[in-house]
Amino acid sequence: MQWSEVAPETLPELFETHLPVCWSCHIAETFRREYPEKVVDRPANRGPMGEFLTEHGKDRASARLAARN
Numbered sequence: 001m002q003w004s005e006v007a008p009e010t011l012p013e014l015f016e017t018h019l020p021v022c023w024s025c026h027i028a029e030t031f032r033r034e035y036p037e038k039v040v041d042r043p044a045n046r047g048p049m050g051e052f053l054t055e056h057g058k059d060r061a062s063a064r065l066a067a068r069n
Helices: 008-017 023-034 055-068
Strands: none
Touching: none
């Protein structure tokens, strides 16, 4: 969905039912849509906010969560 397709009065409803997409995700999803034969899906490690983590980042995120609890 493009911002030009969104009426301002529908923003509260959209924020309840849709997730924001960052520029990097937009580029990745565009590539996925245009070149599906070149996409390799791999399981991803995600942090508490849904961000992609490398193995090193995964350890840091786990440590932060453990420190909070």
